[in-house]
Amino acid sequence: MKASSVSVTLTRSMMRYAVSRGASLEALCAAAGIEPSLLERPDERITGDQSLKAWNAAVKATGDMDFGLHLGELSQPTRLGLVGFAMISAADLGGALERLVRYTNLLTNGVRGTITRTEALACFELEPTRGVANFLHESPRQHVECTLSAFLALGEALTGRPLPVIEVRFRHPEPSSTREHLRIFRAPVLFGREANRVTLNAAALKWPLADSNPGLLEVFDARAMGAVRKLDQNAPWSERVESALMENLRGTVPSLEETARGLGVSGRILQRRLLDEGTSFRRLLDHARHELSLHHLRRDEVPVAEISYLLGFAEPSAFHRSFRRWTGSTPGNVRNRIHRPGTG
Numbered sequence: 001m002k003a004s005s006v007s008v009t010l011t012r013s014m015m016r017y018a019v020s021r022g023a024s025l026e027a028l029c030a031a032a033g034i035e036p037s038l039l040e041r042p043d044e045r046i047t048g049d050q051s052l053k054a055w056n057a058a059v060k061a062t063g064d065m066d067f068g069l070h071l072g073e074l075s076q077p078t079r080l081g082l083v084g085f086a087m088i089s090a091a092d093l094g095g096a097l098e099r100l101v102r103y104t105n106l107l108t109n110g111v112r113g114t115i116t117r118t119e120a121l122a123c124f125e126l127e128p129t130r131g132v133a134n135f136l137h138e139s140p141r142q143h144v145e146c147t148l149s150a151f152l153a154l155g156e157a158l159t160g161r162p163l164p165v166i167e168v169r170f171r172h173p174e175p176s177s178t179r180e181h182l183r184i185f186r187a188p189v190l191f192g193r194e195a196n197r198v199t200l201n202a203a204a205l206k207w208p209l210a211d212s213n214p215g216l217l218e219v220f221d222a223r224a225m226g227a228v229r230k231l232d233q234n235a236p237w238s239e240r241v242e243s244a245l246m247e248n249l250r251g252t253v254p255s256l257e258e259t260a261r262g263l264g265v266s267g268r269i270l271q272r273r274l275l276d277e278g279t280s281f282r283r284l285l286d287h288a289r290h291e292l293s294l295h296h297l298r299r300d301e302v303p304v305a306e307i308s309y310l311l312g313f314a315e316p317s318a319f320h321r322s323f324r325r326w327t328g329s330t331p332g333n334v335r336n337r338i339h340r341p342g343t344g
Contacts, residue, residue: 072149094205
């Protein structure tokens with residue numbers, strides 16, 4: 001299984017903050033098994049395991065059990081490199097956050113962010129990436145709390161206004177003290193829930209950004225997409241195809257040819273490369289539908305019939321048959337278990 005990785009840009013920011021709180025840079029690098037000189041090469045990456053060791057050492061050295069929250073609230077777009085400059089240049093907050101999600105792989109392939117919206121609500125949800133050996137499955141708290149805290153700080157830095165947060169949810173258990181969570185999020189914070197999620201008033205997505213620049217946005221988008229493609233070239237074809245399917249399954253089912261064009265190859269070549277990796281387009285589509293069905297079921301506001309549509313099924317009965325094959329249960333029962341553990 002492919003290992004997760006984290007950009008040196010993020011690692012350097014974390015270590016510098018820890019040093020400002022009394023940690024030793026040399027000791028943090030030694031814990032991670034990297035040379036301090038690596039921090040001067042922000043485009044490099046370290047493994048998720050190295051990142052986890054550095055974070056654990058930082059929490060221990062600072063004695064701050066809310067280390068992730070405190071690091072996140074200091075986040076600024078310019079500290080995210082190319083991703084941050086694309087965010088700054090967007091027209092509004094929604095456009096900026098869409099770019100944060102779209103280019104997350106430039107920062108780490110260990111998490112996948114999604115933004116969903118209704119007329120009234122917008123949700124930013126964070127989940128560990130599947131299909132990689134992921135450090136977030138082992139020790140999620142600090143990294144997840146940092147990311148959701150940073151989400152708030154980035155939004156406020158871009159708009160100059162506090163974001164209208166309605167609720168925050170975490171999957172991990174409630175810590176002994178939640179005082180800092182309540183201070184930072186200024187909204188109800190729930191633990192041991194079905195998702196890592198910030199819910200806010202959807203109207204905030206239309207807030208304009210002070211430094212919006214369409215010309216620069218075009219430049220940064222092109223550079224970021226080029227960097228993502230270069231990064232993806234090192235990934236297995238099956239991983240690239242499944243990622244494209246997860247991104248594009250929105251009511252219609254992308255064909256093999258459409259997916260191949262998006263990846264810069266012909267359908268015949270893509271088919272052959274997937275065969276070489278012991279899989280097929282149909283199998284990857286089936287797996288992507290399974291993963292997305294569970295993602296949608298975590299969101300109580302999405303009816304099961306709509307999930308069927310989003311996954312490209314011709315009718316709900318076809319979705320129910322596939323779901324029973326995947327899980328041995330029904331969508332309704334699984335939703336009950338997700339939201340009310342111990343039932344169903």
